[in-house]
Amino acid sequence: MTSSTADATAPKGPRGPADAPILELRGLEKRYIGTHALKPADLAFKAGEIHAIVGENGAGKSTLIKLLTGVIPRSGGEIFWEGRPVALSTPHEAIDLGINAVHQEVVLCRHLSVAANMFLGEERTGGGLLKHRAMVREAQAILDDLGFDLPAHAVLGDLTIGQQQLIAAARAATRGTRFLIFDEPTAYLTRREAAQLFALIRRLEAQGVTIVYISHRMEEVFELASRVSILRDGTLVGTRAIGETDEADLISLMINRSIEQIYHKDPYTPGKTILETRGLSGPGFENVSVTVREGEIVGLYGLIGAGRSEFVTTVFGRHKRTAGTVLWDGQEVDIRSEHQAIELGIALAPESRRDQGLCLNLPVGFNINLPVYERLSAGGLINGRREAEMADAQIAGLRIKTPSRGTLASSLSGGNQQKIVIGKWLNHGARLFIFDEPTVGVDVGTKAEIYRLFSELLSRGAGIILISSYLPEVYELADTLHVFRRGALVSSHGYRQASHEDILTRAIGV
Amino acid sequence: MTDVTTKSRLLPQSRLNFLFGLTLLALLLLLWVVLGFATQSFWTGNNISNLLRQGSMIAILAIGQTFVIITGGIDLSVGAIVGFTSVIVSLFLQWNLPIPVAVILTLLIGVGIGLFHGFGIVRMGLPPFIITLATLTSLRGIGLLITNGATISITNDTFTAFSRANFLGIPSLFWMVILVAVPAYILLNHSRWGRYLFAVGSNAEAARLSGVNVRRIIYMAYVLSALFASFVGLLLAARIGIGNATQAEGWELQAIASSVIGGTSLFGAVGSVHGPLLGAFILATINNGANLLNVNSFWQRIITGGLIIVIVYFDQLRRRRS
Secondary structure, rough: OOOOHHHHHHOOOOOOOOOEEEEEEEEEEEOOEEEEEEEEEEEEEOOOOOOEEEEOOOOOHHHHHHOOOOOOOOEEEEEEEEEEEEEEOOOOHHHHHHEEOOOOOOOOOOOHHHHHHHHOOOOOOOOOOOOHHHHHHHHHHHHHHOOOOOOOEEHHOOOHHHHHHHHHHHHHHHOOOEEEEOOOOEEEEEEEHHHHHHHHHHHHHOOOOOEEEEEEOOOHHHHHHEEEEEEEEEEEEEEEEEEOOOOHHHHHHHOOOOOHHHOOOOOOOOEEEEEEEEEEEEOOOOEEEEEEEEEEEEEEEEEOOOHHHHHHHHHHHOOOOEEEEEEEEEEEEOOOOOOHHHHHHHEEEOOHHHHHHHHOOEEHHHHHHHHHHHHEEEEEEEEEHHHHHHHHHHHHHHHOOOOOOEEEHOOOOOOHHHHHHHOOOOOOOOOOOEOHHHHHHHOHHHHHHHHHHHHHHHHOOEEEEEEOOOHHHHHHHHOOEEEEEEEEEEEEEEEEOOOOOHHHHOOOOO | OOOOOOOOOOOOOOOHHHHHHHHHHHHHHHHHHHHHHHHOOOEEEHHHHHHHHHHHHHHHHHHHHHHHHHOOOOOOHHHHHHHHHHHHHHHHHOOOOOHHHHHHHHHHHHHHHHHHHHHHHHHHOOHHHHHHHHHHHHHHHHHHHHHHOOOOOOOOOOHHHHHHHHHOOOOOOHHHHHHHHHHHHHHHHHHHHHHHHHHHHOHHHHHHHHHHHHHHHHHHHHHHHHHHHHHHHHHHHHOEEEEEOOOOOOOHHHHHHHHHHHHOOOOOOOOOOOOHHHHHHHHHHHHHHHHHHOOHHHHHHHHHHHHHHHHHHHHHHHHOOO
């Protein structure tokens, strides 16, 4: 695809002259207390183009989306819609202009039908009553027209996440939308669903809708976009026509720092084996054999849904294994509950820290001490002084930025929250740590600190299982890297043994 | 940074709780002063004793209720447990069981009811509202069935004399509040199980992944609530000298109201022991004062409702600001 496509299609498109920006940002910025989430940015979206935005986690992509959809107020700068300055201070205003977004997580009502979701807020009524059948018929016509092959009368929650994502896209596409933002839309899609989504996006492009496409996946960016903008640490570092750039160019713009600066790694000397699985099978994975030794980081890489998380949660005792054995210190063990896993010396830092990792409306110190209260108390009674000292020592040691140990965990930044989720295990004395996507939504500086925590754990003789969908992270940190695809362990590599391309190919399975 | 010795506690919002407690205490004292001026009989020994007796039973229920609410649950059955256990202890005394045996057996039945609630929530996956609503209605039914709807009189004078007794000039019923509140305070504020109650109410999943046995903590909360309710059943039976399954109707709502007035959040993870105590005695004072002022008892209900709205609203404002 070339950058000239935008001019070619314009019959139903915007009124302005061809190539005129539909939306223009001048010096747009967003500041939070202590951080500059988006530094002043100038960017013009041409009417009817597909404009990709790339950048690492925490580079400012979500901030930009939230500003464009009126979810958060800007701290400075101007936004022009078809040449007119607009406030964009509420989501309502954005929708009225024709700006819509399809988010990574589906934000629809799971208990309502597909048709009800598609018409949510714009229901067809007759005499004040809902016209159910008309809506189902109309919704089905739209879905059929898009070639989605999904039933409009089905309950949304009964569909797969990928199918729900398609419904969300169809919904956004049929509401007079003229500027549509896709935020990592393919994260949970199968290849077939992704192809259907791309067809929808091309169709919208042909209708003159401007598309902003945010993705980690370089191949998608090159397949779809006509131009691409790069964000790094809150700065818009450049915009390129897709024909004038390549993957290496984009990556160097996205990162622009030496990998060694972030990925701190001490030389690894294999210790004795802590955990071994032999032909372990369970829900979502089969016949997985993995060994974790003292001082070793074992990386698990694969696409979402490849079975990595299911494998570790089964080891952690949440699911029942269906076949195979687990050995702990060379002894066969039958871990049937998470409590038992923790007693054994396994700690798990879950992927979603808000849902699973933290007691948000309780103090920082409380969260830090939660795994070790047994040791802070005698006969059940807590030694208040030791509790406070322990919390303060941890806060200082982990460099958690908080006014005091009594501050509620909810008021900390994502990176500091993540330091609690990981750091609370330091005093616990666990020997095997499972980290599931530990650096999602965390800025680069905090990432480096989290990796240093890893080193500290390893130096104490612990072993780490690191799950990540971010290849450079597992690639640079893992002493042994296992690649998962569709519930199977498809290949294993030593530290930096295979190339990125090789690993990606195995994970995708092309 | 903070100083370890002066602020060594890591309880959720402990400083705010303290301020809020002082505010409630001031409100209670204000009510007492106003009633002292407005009526001649308020500051008589008889009336104060009466007030303490009235407030005591709800106060004990409110403490148990608070444990449950901190975990994010609710116990609607406490009023029914009071009525039911008053029948049970009356029966035991009718069978001429010695008082200690009758008391212990009744309390054990309370523990059993609490275990059943825990079982329903943890094992059957029922919402706390539903399982305790079910026992609310069925316990009253069982109590009526046992007695065939009749009232059992307690002829054991030693048992009933207890409720009228004073110790150091203070009604024995109020001493029972202290007997319950002190261990409850230690449990909630100074033991790890107290910490776990808060953790479960804040984020049960995070607590579980941190090694907390969430199921056991939920069992504990409902067992304590039912145990305290059966204890109140004993006190009520002693006070009115009868066992009747329809007694204590609506006490669950008074207990919840006391807890909420005392700063407990129905969303879980916020609560104390002193809050519900003050809440219970504020409600008791309003009822007592309204009686002395000859206010229509229907009005008492309306005033109580209004008070809940006002106090909880100000509590919300305070939380939002912090």
